[in-house]
Amino acid sequence: MPNDPNPIPGWLECIARSGYRLTAPRRAIVDIMASSDRALEPLQVYDLGRQSCPGLGLVTVYRTLEKLEELGLIQRVHQPNGCHTYWRAACGHEHLLFCTACGRAVHFSGDNITPLIEKVSNQTHFTIQDHWLQLFGLCPQCQQNNL
Amino acid sequence: MPNDPNPIPGWLECIARSGYRLTAPRRAIVDIMASSDRALEPLQVYDLGRQSCPGLGLVTVYRTLEKLEELGLIQRVHQPNGCHTYWRAACGHEHLLFCTACGRAVHFSGDNITPLIEKVSNQTHFTIQDHWLQLFGLCPQCQQNNL
DNA sequence: CCATAATTGATAACGTTTTTCAATTATAAA
DNA sequence: TTTATAATTGAAAAACGTTATCAATTATGG
Numbered sequence: 503m504p505n506d507p508n509p510i511p512g513w514l515e516c517i518a519r520s521g522y523r524l525t526a527p528r529r530a531i532v533d534i535m536a537s538s539d540r541a542l543e544p545l546q547v548y549d550l551g552r553q554s555c556p557g558l559g560l561v562t563v564y565r566t567l568e569k570l571e572e573l574g575l576i577q578r579v580h581q582p583n584g585c586h587t588y589w590r591a592a593c594g595h596e597h598l599l600f601c602t603a604c605g606r607a608v609h610f611s612g613d614n615i616t617p618l619i620e621k622v623s624n625q626t627h628f629t630i631q632d633h634w635l636q637l638f639g640l641c642p643q644c645q646q647n648n649l
Numbered sequence: 650m651p652n653d654p655n656p657i658p659g660w661l662e663c664i665a666r667s668g669y670r671l672t673a674p675r676r677a678i679v680d681i682m683a684s685s686d687r688a689l690e691p692l693q694v695y696d697l698g699r700q701s702c703p704g705l706g707l708v709t710v711y712r713t714l715e716k717l718e719e720l721g722l723i724q725r726v727h728q729p730n731g732c733h734t735y736w737r738a739a740c741g742h743e744h745l746l747f748c749t750a751c752g753r754a755v756h757f758s759g760d761n762i763t764p765l766i767e768k769v770s771n772q773t774h775f776t777i778q779d780h781w782l783q784l785f786g787l788c789p790q791c792q793q794n795n796l
Numbered sequence: 797c798c799a800t801a802a803t804t805g806a807t808a809a810c811g812t813t814t815t816t817c818a819a820t821t822a823t824a825a826a
Numbered sequence: 827t828t829t830a831t832a833a834t835t836g837a838a839a840a841a842c843g844t845t846a847t848c849a850a851t852t853a854t855g856g
Contacts, residue, residue, distance in 0.1 A: 524853075525803065525804080525853070526852095545843085558805085560805090560844095565845095586843080599777075602779075610769045612768055627789040628784075628787060629786045630786040633784050637779070637781075638778050638779040638780065640775060670832095670834065671822075672821075704836075706836040707836090
């Protein structure tokens with residue numbers, strides 16, 4: 503479900519299919535994480551979550567984020583100013599692009615770093631197993647606001 | 650000084666030139682960070698540092714790492730299992746390659762992701778300002794130890 | 797509807813990082 | 827060399843994000 507306009511049912515199904523229960527706190531957190539257009543830290547998820555699930559506890563947020571990551575639905579995001587945020591996981595071979603002004607995130611694909619990997623592999627004699635690629639820039643909106 | 654066999658004098662000069670004082674704790678930490686073949690976390694720097702500077706305090710390690718990062722001599726390293734380590738900074742357009750078994754780090758260059766950046770820029774209408782690229786794999790030694 | 801085990805939220809504990817502050821020390825000027 | 831000064835230090839305490847504990851609650855299958 504690459505750019506599913508409403509990924510929430512799929513996420514809930516994934517949770518149930520994995521033997522986990524569907525609870526109000528989990529639904530609230532799934533709603534937030536599946537539809538956010540930017541990476542969120544646990545405290546932000548907590549604040550947003552309490553709007554629709556007033557009794558929500560911060561501990562439950564941590565536990566649920568851990569579970570969603572384990573299920574491959576979200577992933578931890580690394581940025582220069584910290585690595586405490588999560589965003590929905592990439593589909594297949596996708597990477598992240600961030601707006602440095604507003605934090606909005608986008609997935610992209612189409613990189614082909616195979617030749618680079620081969621070159622580096624030859625030079626260093628490492629066996630390359632994986633790669634991380636992230637782009638940083640300004641989104642269209644923030645360009646207009648001449649930031 | 651890309652692959653200077655002894656980068657320590659240059660680092661010390663950089664510190665002094667920037668108006669900071671050369672103290673025993675700083676010399677010890679520079680010795681460690683300038684010559685380590687892998688990224689280190691503050692507590693590791695502390696343990697190593699106390700071997701040559703017995704009274705060294707952990708707080709001084711944090712403060713000195715912060716300063717070395719500010720001077721562009723070291724940089725924070727991001728890995729799947731955490732982002733609390735530092736390694737010497739890349740020179741110009743270099744990226745990091747890690748051994749997932751032993752943690753050894755290497756700089757490499759020669760990537761050309763300009764075409765990718767142009768493509769993503771056209772697709773997303775973002776202005777791309779910067780990129781992160783990291784490779785993960787097995788170093789020659791760990792391949793031999795069939796890990 | 798019931799029994800059961802998963803899940804919850806509050807509290808406390810934990811490890812890392814930052815702040816505070818008096819004592820020490822590198823540096824530049826005398 | 828000596829002195830004055832401000833930068834730097836280490837110890838202690840505070841702050842912060844995250845994890846563990848545990849009794850109460852709740853989703854689920856029967």
